[in-house]
Amino acid sequence: MIARTRIILKSQKIIVLSSLILFVLFFIMIFAPWLAPNDPTTVNLVHKLQPPSLAYPFGTDQLGRCTLSRILFGARVSLGFAILIFISALSIGLIIGLIAGYKGGWVDQVLMRFADGVMAFPSLLLVLGLVGIWGAGLKQVVFALIFVQWVYYARVIRGVVLSLKEQNYITAAKISGSSQWKIMKKHIIPNVLPPLAVMGTLEMGWAIMHLSSISFLGLGVQPPTPEWGAMIHEGKSYIRTNPSLMLYPGLMIMLVVVTFNLLGESLSERFGIKRR
Structure with missing residues (x-):
């Protein structure tokens, strides 16, 4: 009991710290136009590869653009589209997982066999294949990541629903005449939220990492x-000559991914959720 309490207190501190870091990052994402000291896309070859200064706190890149401004505006793309991928994949996975788990039968078989087919391929390889078919671009990458990611939410939600629908209080709700939507809304969805909170924070780091990886490849x-x-x-x-051009964005990616992972691990300890 004492050990469990210590784990909860430790996880609570990490949750607070991680939430604070994410709050700062989302603040930067929203207010980047007012925080950036310069226009992130303005080219000025006269000031290319400048060291840090008052005008350019992080220096400039090979085209004379302000590195700090590009870092701040980059948060809008990396974090903003990661949130879009997360919400879209979660919504699709929640609907399909609820239907598959609650209906069962041939509906469950069809949906889960399709999900198994998607999961049979390495996620990054499948995303690259889809982008290769659809063409390079941010919109295509976002659709590809959503297509790959929803299956993981659907599998988790289906598993939770399968265990819940056999509980006595679900049977009592059916006997009392409650509709399927009412049962899902009142008894099933609230019990699905804790594992989704854990999985969602971990998958946010996954989305940012994959989005950055594909952009690094130029796709x-x-x-x-x-x-x-x-x-x-x-x-x-x-x-070799200006490693800071890679260092600053690399550190930002690492900070965001590590923060989301720590938050997810702490939430799993807080809610007592075991993950494989």
């Missing part, structure tokens, strides 16, 4: 739009 965000993965791609030619 995602296209110039001159600032995005952390694309910034690493643009700075790789200057890794």
Whole structure:
């Protein structure tokens, strides 16, 4: 009991710290136009590859653009589209997982066999394949990531629903004449939310990492739009002379992914959810 209490207190501290860091990052994402000292897309070859200064706190890149401004605006793309991917995939996975788990039978078989087919491929390889078919671009990458990610939410939700619908209080609700929607809304969805909170925070880090990886390969965000993965791609030619061009966006990606992972692990300990 004492050990369990210590784990909960420790996880609570990490949750608070991680939430604070994410709050700052989302604040930067929203208010980037007012926080950025310069226009992130303005090219000025006279000031290319400048060291840090008052005008350019993080220096400039190979085209004379303010690195700090591009980092701040890059948060809008990396975090903003990661949130879009998360919400879209979660919504699709929630609907399909609820239907498959509650209905069962051939409906469950059809939906889950399709999900198994998607999960049979490595996620990044499948995303790259879809982007190769649909063409390079941010919109195509977002659709590909949503297509890959929803199956994980659906599988988790289906498993929870299968265990819940056999409970006595669900049987009592059916006997009392409650509709299927009322049973899901009152008894099933509230019990699905804790594992979804854990999985969602971990998958946010996954989405940002994959979005940045694909942009690094030149298939995602296209110039001159600032995005952390694309910034690493643009700075790789200057890794020996100006490593900061890759260092700053790389540190931001690492900070966001580690923060989401720590938050997810702490939430799993807080709610007592065991993950494989």
